[in-house]
Each structure stands twice: as C-alpha cells, then as structure tokens.
Amino acid sequence: MTPATLEAQPTDAAIQSFTVTFLIRRFDPDVDTEPRWQDFDVEMYATDRVLDALHKIKWEQDGSLTFRRSCAHGICGSDAMRINGRNRLACKTLIKDLDISKPIYVEAIKGLPLEKDLVVDMEPFFASYREVQPFLIANSQPEPGKERIQSIAKREIFDDTTKCILCAACTSSCPVFWTDGQYFGPAAIVNAHRFIFDSRDDAASVRLDILNDKEGVWRCRTTFNCTDACPRGIEVTKAIAEVKQAIMRGKP
Amino acid sequence: MTAIEVPRSPARPARKRGVNWEKWGWIYMRASGVVLLVLIFGHLYVNLLEGEGVKAIDFGFVGGKWADPFWQWWDVLMLWLALIHGANGMRTIVNDYTSPGTLQKVLKGALFASAAVLIVLGTLVVFTFDPCPAGAPADLLPSFCPAV
Numbered sequence: 001m002t003p004a005t006l007e008a009q010p011t012d013a014a015i016q017s018f019t020v021t022f023l024i025r026r027f028d029p030d031v032d033t034e035p036r037w038q039d040f041d042v043e044m045y046a047t048d049r050v051l052d053a054l055h056k057i058k059w060e061q062d063g064s065l066t067f068r069r070s071c072a073h074g075i076c077g078s079d080a081m082r083i084n085g086r087n088r089l090a091c092k093t094l095i096k097d098l099d100i101s102k103p104i105y106v107e108a109i110k111g112l113p114l115e116k117d118l119v120v121d122m123e124p125f126f127a128s129y130r131e132v133q134p135f136l137i138a139n140s141q142p143e144p145g146k147e148r149i150q151s152i153a154k155r156e157i158f159d160d161t162t163k164c165i166l167c168a169a170c171t172s173s174c175p176v177f178w179t180d181g182q183y184f185g186p187a188a189i190v191n192a193h194r195f196i197f198d199s200r201d202d203a204a205s206v207r208l209d210i211l212n213d214k215e216g217v218w219r220c221r222t223t224f225n226c227t228d229a230c231p232r233g234i235e236v237t238k239a240i241a242e243v244k245q246a247i248m249r250g251k252p
Numbered sequence: 253m254t255a256i257e258v259p260r261s262p263a264r265p266a267r268k269r270g271v272n273w274e275k276w277g278w279i280y281m282r283a284s285g286v287v288l289l290v291l292i293f294g295h296l297y298v299n300l301l302e303g304e305g306v307k308a309i310d311f312g313f314v315g316g317k318w319a320d321p322f323w324q325w326w327d328v329l330m331l332w333l334a335l336i337h338g339a340n341g342m343r344t345i346v347n348d349y350t351s352p353g354t355l356q357k358v359l360k361g362a363l364f365a366s367a368a369v370l371i372v373l374g375t376l377v378v379f380t381f382d383p384c385p386a387g388a389p390a391d392l393l394p395s396f397c398p399a400v
Contacts, residue, residue, distance in 0.1 A: 179348050218274040221344070247275065 020044045020100045022053055024065070025107035026117050035114065039103060046096035050083055050106065054090060054118075067118035074231060077167030081118050082107045087169040087229035109172035111181065125168045128184045132192035132210055137203035148200040158197040161190045161239050163232040170226035170236050182215045186226035186236045189217060193239040196252050204252045208243070217244050277340055284333040291330045311394050315383035324378050331374045339367035 019041050027035040040061055042053045051072055058065045070076040072091045079090040084098065084105050098104055112120040142148045164187060171177050171185035192211055196204045211217045217240055226236035246252045300306045317323040342363050350356045384397035 176348055179351070212272060212275060214274050216274075218278045219347075221348070244278070248279070 015045065017043050017045050018095070018100055020053065020095060021103040022057065023103045023105045024057070024117070025105075026065075027108075027114055028064070029116060035107075044095045044100075046094070048095050049091055050081075050088070050093045050095070050098075050104070051079060051090040053095070053104075054106070065118075066116045075165060077165035080109055080167040080169040080172070080231070082109055087173040089167060089169065089231040092231050109168060111172045111174070111178045112168065120172075122168060124181055125171055125185065125187065126166075128171075128188040129166065129191060132184065132188050132195075132207055133203065134191040134195065136195065136198070136201055137206070138200055139202045150199055154199040158194050160234050161194040161197075163234055164190050164194070165232060166191075167231060169229040169231055170234075173225040173229035175223060175225065176219050176221060180215070180219070183219045184211065184213075184216055186220075186240065189220075189240050189243055190234060190236055193243055196243065196246060204246070205250075208247050208250075208252075211243055212247050217247065220244075281337060281340060284337045288330070288333050288337060291326065291333070295326070295330060311383065312396055315381070315394070318378060318381045328375055328378050331378070332371060335367045335371050335374075339363050 020043075022040045022042060023037050024040065025035050026032070026038045040053075040057045042056050042061075044053055044056075051069060054065065054067055054069075058067075067079065067081070067090070069079040069091065072079075074089055074092045077089070080087060081090055082088075082105075083090065083093055087109055090106075106118070108114055108118045108120050112122060112125060115121050138148065140148075166187060168187060170190070171187045174183070174186055176183050177185045189211060192207045195201045196207050220237070220240045222237055222241070224237050226240075227234075227238070230236055299309060318327070343360055346356060346359045346363070350359065384393055
C-alpha cells in the first residue's frame, strides 16, 4: 500500500463495532447447586479481547461476575479459561479471531474444583508443581564473585520450557488429568523439564525418579491437547517425550 | 556462605523399589507395535495377496500353514503380542475413564481373564492343530486326508 492510498482511507468510519453474545457459565456457591449458563450482549470492536468483554460485563451489566486477571497482557497467567471449548488466555484472545455470528462460550477451566463463576481452586495444580522441586539444586560452588557459566547451546536445550507462566491451560486441557487428579499434569512436567535439562542443576535424577512414578510421565497419552492449549507456544508434548527418553536413559 | 537447605521433602513418598510396570508397559506398547506392524502386514500379504489370493483360504490352507513351524511361531507371536498390546491399551482406557475402586478392579480383572483365556486357547490350537485327527468319521475329514 502506498502512502497516498493510506491517507485516502477514512479514519473514523472504518472502526465498526459489533454486538457479540457471550454465554458464560456462572456458579455462585451461596445460591446455586449446579452451574448455569447466562448470556450477555456486549458491544465490541474486532480488536477487543475476550477479557475486555468480561470487563464490560462486570463494570456495566453484572458486577457479580467473578474472574481472575492481573496483568491483562499474557504474562501473569491468571485468566486462563475455556473459550468456545478451548483453553485460552482471555487477554490474548481477540474478538476478530472468533466466530461472532454465534454466541461465544466462556467457562472455567476443567479438572480443578470450581469456586465461583470463572474462578477455580488452583491448589492441586500448584501442589503437583511443587512436587517436582522447581528450583535450582546445585552441589557445586560457582567461582567467588562469578555466576555459573552456561553455553548458548546448553541453554537452548531447555529454552522452550522456561517460558511457562503457570496459567494451567495445559494441565486443565489434559483428558488424563480430568479423570485422575493424581496425575502430575503437563505443567509440572514442563517445569521439571526446565531443571532436568539445565546443565547447572545437579538434581535431575531426583526429578526423573519423581516423574517415573505411576502417576508420572507414563500416563501421558500424547493427545497434544496441552501443546494446542499453551498460550506461550511451548511444545509441551515434546517436552514430556524428552523427559520419557531421559528416564529411559537414566540421565538427561 | 551457608548452603540453603532443600526447602521441602517430596509430598508423596518416593517410589518403592522394584519393577516399574508403568514404564515397562509403555516400552512394551512401543516395541510390540513395531513388531506387530511387520507380523500383521506379512500375515495379510501371505493370506490375501500372494498366489491365488483370498480365494485360496480354506480349511486346507490353514491346515497347511500350521503344519510348518515357521507359521506356527509367526501366528503364536502375533497372538501373544496383539492380545497383550490390546489388553494393555484397554487397561489404560479403564484407568483414564474410571476412578479407582471396585468397578475398576472388576474391569481390569475381566480384561486380564479374557486375554489370558484367548492366549492359552489360541496357543493350544496353533501347536496341537491336526487337520486329520485319527479315529474321526471319514465324512467329517477334509478330502486331502489320507484314507485310513
């Protein structure tokens, strides 16, 4: 496009708004015995996000709508929810990427205890995260005043799994996790992967033993739901497969 | 500089020593899958395509194949690998779709029993198959049996 045609474009008339219907799965533990679907009509622009719609509903229509969000820019991992049946971050899902000729379904992520509306109890999720010991365990002392040195190639091995924001989109999209909450879940394995393959860490064998458990990596059925769900684009299923290989080798 | 202690001991007890069945089950599925690909497509080729093709299959064809130890072992291997592979796959589905309890135990027991019965019966048939059993009435025997 040349600058001339750019200038010729009308600047205000182009911005068109649409009425979008949202069907939200509501649950108020003080009143409801079962979750129920409630619909809201919201004026939205194509560039708005699902999170903006939730804000508009909460601020202008129904203040009792409950959901988590913090940074609203896809970093904090608070607002993972099931949007049209797929786990997404509400703050990274644009209206223009959804089919607004039909209602947009929004519900809480599955497999974790529902507390209210779109809020679930994340404790079981964080409990399995803590179990893989997601912190550096190093036996060596770095040179005084120096950091532990790692080559670019060795950093590259686990680069993908450092991106996790613990939003639980992957774990709560996993069919094995839905039926068996004992399973560690993709997110815990991803965060174990991040330390297992870190050349500065010395406790890989401890974590591999933990994940070699009956409820560990062997329960993964490679359905790729987690890879589809990850808002950070982490290849979760590949990371789990690499942990399986490491367990069979006995070392990373 | 003091070393920081490990913040917490693991919440679940460490896996007890011994054979890790879940791991070996997973490896078995991969290994048997590869072998079964060869066995099953070899079986299909020999039975359905080679020579006269599918029209050749009759009682005599099967009897002829099982007179050869090569095909006896081929079929027994296929039987064992496929049934254990299938039963283990069904076990993982039971694990995924039922919660631990009596129902799960019953389903797994039924899976184990049906696989075991089929394996024992199948193995028995392949190795003891005799198309011309001695003392059988002549009108029940296939035409290629030597007249007694």
